[in-house]
Amino acid sequence: MFELSEEQKLIQKSIHQFAEKELAPQASHWDATEEFPWENVKKMAEVGLIGLRLPKIYGGSESDLVTTGIALEEVARFDHNCAIILCGSNITGRVLLCGSEKIKAKFLPEIAKGKYILAFGAAEPDAGSDLRAIKAIAKPRKDAWIVSGEKAMVTFAGVAHGFIVLVRTAMGREEGISCIFIERDRQGIDIQRLQGFGWRASQWGNVSFNEVKVPIQNLIGEKYNALSMLKTTVQEQRALTGLIALGTAREALDEAIKYAKIRKVFGKPLGKFEGIQFRLAEDHTSLEAARLLCYQALSLIGKKSYNASVWAAMANLIGGETAYRVVNNAMDVYGGLGYSRELPFERHLRDVKAMQIANATLKIEIGKGLFGKEFLPYT
Ligand SMILES: Cc1cc2nc3c(=O)[nH]c(=O)nc-3n(C[C@H](O)[C@H](O)[C@H](O)COP(=O)(O)OP(=O)(O)OC[C@H]3O[C@@H](n4cnc5c(N)ncnc54)[C@H](O)[C@@H]3O)c2cc1C
Structure with missing residues (x-):
């Protein structure tokens, strides 16, 4: 039978109290203004929630999945958008774990501190449920990738400091899809905000990549292997x-x-x-x-x-x-x-x-x- 351990119950109680006191009072404010709740991100980082699933060497707390679920559930009671931010940071952070040592050392501690928001771009205007239809492409040129394409409906698009993007690196079926990390400050990135029905503090939007030059080392995981990775x-x-x-x-x-x-x-x-x-x-x-x-x-x-x-x-x-x-x-x-x-x-x-x-x-x-x-x- 499934039952939370005593330790997990204590964690649940303390996150419940934290979220009720620190997040709940402003939840409707962030929804109404559609601003990204930076001050809540800071508070969540201070109590170790942002890097829950990240390794300790990068500033995370290496929590197991059930404990992470408890945390997200309690935060979502009081501020749904903050729970989405927690989930996003932990999930994209874990994808970055498949990147180079240099990328991990530079960006993961910043993610755990809530100072670096990473968005994930898979869907495109003509590829949502069927990701095998994506068209965004990364072409190798000397020591760089040249990335072009449009990513649709990206959560955190408006505030992201970087993107993890699915791209085609060969024309084929899923074996041709790769994963690439692109910092926001590179030339050729354009963001168009979308107004969502909900998730209004999540800075949702479309992201265009117009011949964006990305270092060859920014490939995450093996080429062509993104979907299985x-x-x-x-x-x-x-x-x-x-x-x-x-x-x-x-x-x-x-x-x-x-x-x-x-x-x-x-x-x-x-x-x-x-x-x-x-x-x-x-x-x-x-x-x-x-x-x-x-x-x-x-x-x-x-x-x-x-x-x-x-x-x-x-x-x-x-x-x-x-x-x-x-x-x-x-x-x-x-x-x-x-x-x-x-x-x-x-x-x-x-x-x-x-x-x-x-x-x-x-x-x-x-x-x-x-x-x-x-x-x-x-x-
Ligand atoms: C709030 C929000 C946040 C999002 N954030 C991100 C993000 O951060 N990154 C990202 O990459 N994407 C994001 N998305 C996009 C999301 O991944 C897509 O909306 C989703 O994959 C569906 O794709 P689509 O919208 O193109 O719908 P389509 O694939 O065009 O499907 C249209 C409808 O048909 C249904 N459908 C599809 N295939 C079938 C089938 N075979 N049989 C029957 N019905 C079918 C679908 O369920 C849907 O209801 C977000 C979407 C939302 C709403």
Whole structure:
């Protein structure tokens, strides 16, 4: 049976208290202004959250995946955008671990301190779910790569100090895709901000690379091998993102339960009506079931289990679907007030909606596990 250790419970409690005190009061401010919450990044770095998954020699704390999940879940209760930043820093930081010693020594400590934001550019205007269709290209020229192409919908685009970008290094299928690190201050990079439905503090945007010259040593991992190199990182990101959605939903559900105990309709508290009580009971049940699935996925990924990819996809799928339903129901419990911007439910709903966008790729991954590759209708 899955149970948090005493140490993990203490960590959970201290991150809960930190996020409630330090992050919650300003969460709606960052959403409304769409500014990047630098001061919260600093606070999170000071308590060691930014470099959770990074090695100690680079200033990280080498936490295991389950502990990282606990941290992201608690932060997401109080500020969804901050949890996205934590997840992003840890995931891109781990990709950079496959880079050269010089790159690791220079950039990882800065990432752990919250001073260097790294964005990840995979999707393109004509390649989202099907990453094999990407067109961005890195051409070798003497001691450099010349990178051209457009990356779409990149989280942190507006504030990133650097990008990890998937590029084609040979014309072929996935065997031709490589991963390259590009510092923001190189010539030929253009950012166009996008206005998102949620994740409004995440400085979302499109990034164009116009013949950007990048040192040959900036290739991350082996040439042509990006998709297989990123496999575990993608699994981690999927399961952790499921927990982020559920953390936000947990907060919404707890608030709805509190409100149902005090709001009176027809002379009684809302919570005395089974129509409300049963719905919240169902939401609590599905939320706890989804959380367990996410932690099981993290545990399997940590053990490099053969079916970790399927569990990671299931965690992300159930996390996003459950969170959206739970937040939507919590909003309903508050009636008209729930719809107002005075309360955080509309923000929570916009934020957790992001988790449902890439559902097709998750179902493809789960389908692959159930049926085998030969049942995928893609050539
Ligand atoms: C908030 C947010 C942040 C993001 N951040 C990043 C980032 O940092 N870096 C990055 O690279 N990308 C990022 N993305 C982009 C994201 O990766 C893509 O949106 C996602 O992969 C889907 O690609 P697409 O939008 O091109 O949709 P498409 O691939 O065009 O798909 C359109 C719709 O069809 C569905 N679909 C696709 N294939 C199938 C199929 N075979 N069968 C049935 N349905 C299918 C999809 O689920 C989707 O609903 C972000 C997106 C969002 C919303």
